[in-house]
Amino acid sequence: MRLKFLCKTHRQALLEDTEAARSLWLDLHARLHAGRPVPTPERVRQAGTALEAAGIYLMASPAADAGLVSRYQExxxxxxxxxxxxxQTRLAIVVISGASALVEHLARNGADRTAALNACRQLTLRGMGQVESAMGSRTAPPGPRPLPVQSATLH
Incomplete structure (x- = not known):
């Protein structure tokens, strides 16, 4: 999945130095995990950058152990x-599908299969659960019930 959180120059630098991508990913992951999930522009940028750096690293090193697969899912x-x-539920769905696709790719290329299966399951259950909850909260609550209609005769 190619997100657009990294500029072209930084993306190219991480593609050339995948250990730097790993380091950036794990550093941002730790910082995000330590704080509250408040949706500030900075936190969204950090989370997107972390996921993009993780994808770069894992595509270069697909035989990931269970810990890395789990950290990617987190x-x-x-x-x-x-x-x-x-x-931003549509974008969240794009992230769910792209992350699931990457995890499936890892499973086919040497990553811990049990961890990959669990990661896909969590992305689907938790991720789509959050999306569905948010979409459910958008619908208007049911209005008042209609009153029964009585017939009337006009004189």
Whole structure:
């Protein structure tokens, strides 16, 4: 999945130095995990950058262990949560599907399969659960019930 949180120059630098991508990802993941999930522009930018850096690193090193796969899922979940809070549900769905696709790619290329299956399950259940909750809160509550109609005769 190619997000647009990194500029072209930084993306290219991380593609050339995947260990720097890993370091950036894990640093941002730790910072995001330590704070409250308040949807400020800075936090959304950090979460998006972390997920994008994680994708760069994991595409270069697809034989990820269970810990990295789980951390990737948590990183995606952080971004999804922030996007849902901002009512950006379509973008959250794009993140869910893109992150799931990356995890499936990892599973096919040597990553811990049990962790990958669990990550896909969590992305679907938690991520889509958050989206559905947000979309449900958008619908108007049911209005008053209609009063029964009685017939009347005009004179």
């Amino acid at each position: 990183t995606a979940q952080q971004l999804i949560e922030l996007l849902v809070q901002l009512r």
